Amino acid sequence: MTETHTYVLSGYSGTPTTATVTIQSFDRPERMRRALKGLGKFWAFAVGSVFIPVAHFLLVPAFSLFGAYTFFERLGARQVVTTAEGTCPDCGRTQQLETGAGGGGRWRVPRDVACRYCQRSLRIS
Ligand SMILES: [Zn+2]
Numbered sequence: 001m002t003e004t005h006t007y008v009l010s011g012y013s014g015t016p017t018t019a020t021v022t023i024q025s026f027d028r029p030e031r032m033r034r035a036l037k038g039l040g041k042f043w044a045f046a047v048g049s050v051f052i053p054v055a056h057f058l059l060v061p062a063f064s065l066f067g068a069y070t071f072f073e074r075l076g077a078r079q080v081v082t083t084a085e086g087t088c089p090d091c092g093r094t095q096q097l098e099t100g101a102g103g104g105g106r107w108r109v110p111r112d113v114a115c116r117y118c119q120r121s122l123r124i125s
Pocket of ligand 1: 088089090091092093115116117118119120
């Protein structure tokens with residue numbers, strides 16, 4: 001399920017503009033599926049690393065732990081941002097906002113982002 005929300009994007013000066021954020025919601029079975037997929041991928045790497053001499057002492061526990069971390073992170077992620085777009089109130093340029101969308105993490109506001117053109121910090125609220 002995907003929904004679009006409009007937030008206020010404010011900077012240091014000028015009038016605040018709006019940011020359009022597309023959020024994908026996952027219900028319980030979907031979250032479990034995503035979580036298991038993440039776990040399966042990293043545990044497959046862990047098993048694959050068993051056969052690499054010496055490095056396996058480090059790689060096997062690292063992949064196992066990261067798999068577990070991904071599992072719990074995804075299990076709790078009810079809402080994930082797919083795209084966020086807004087116009088910087090300070091320099092007036094429309095852009096994709098860096099919200100960590102690729103990471104698959106949770107969405108919450110207020111969130112601080114930086115304008116990719118004038119580098120000023122903006123707040124989505
Ligand atoms: Zn700017």
